[in-house]
Amino acid sequence: MTQCIAPNTKLENTGFGYTLSLIGGKYKMIVLYWLGEFGILRHNALHRLIGKISFKMLSTTLKELERDGLINRKVYPELPPKVEYSLTSKGQSLIPMLFALCEWGDNHRPNNID
Numbered sequence: 001m002t003q004c005i006a007p008n009t010k011l012e013n014t015g016f017g018y019t020l021s022l023i024g025g026k027y028k029m030i031v032l033y034w035l036g037e038f039g040i041l042r043h044n045a046l047h048r049l050i051g052k053i054s055f056k057m058l059s060t061t062l063k064e065l066e067r068d069g070l071i072n073r074k075v076y077p078e079l080p081p082k083v084e085y086s087l088t089s090k091g092q093s094l095i096p097m098l099f100a101l102c103e104w105g106d107n108h109r110p111n112n113i114d
Contacts, residue, residue: 022068027053027061029098032087035071036095040086070094 004016011017023029027050034049035041041049047058062085065071070091076082087095 022070023094025061025064027057028065029101031058031061031065031085032070032091032094033098033102035085035087035091036098040084042082042084046085065091 005011005014012021023032030050031046034046038045043055043058043062046062047053047055050058053061062071062073066073069088072086072088074084074086076084
């Protein structure tokens with residue numbers, strides 16, 4: 001197995017640290033996962049899929065993901081405004097890793113968990 005981080009290197013100065021800075025947090029990977037599954041989603045649809053998240057926290061998470069170039073936000077000029085979210089190519093490049101985490105969890109979780 002190769003080492004991602006050389007000894008005595010600050011985590012924030014590594015590719016691993018950069019990746020964590022983009023997807024760290026309670027809901028970012030969940031939002032990316034659902035956008036990877038469905039392609040395009042509106043705010044309320046994401047809120048329903050995630051479940052226990054406040055509208056404010058979801059809005060903050062979406063703004064951070066957009067700022068970091070992982071998702072697109074498309075606003076349609078109508079009343080009330082229609083807003084859709086989708087993955088950028090940078091965001092799409094994370095999806096195979098998220099799906100691999102799902103597979104790893106399925107293969108390693110205890111059998112008694114449904």
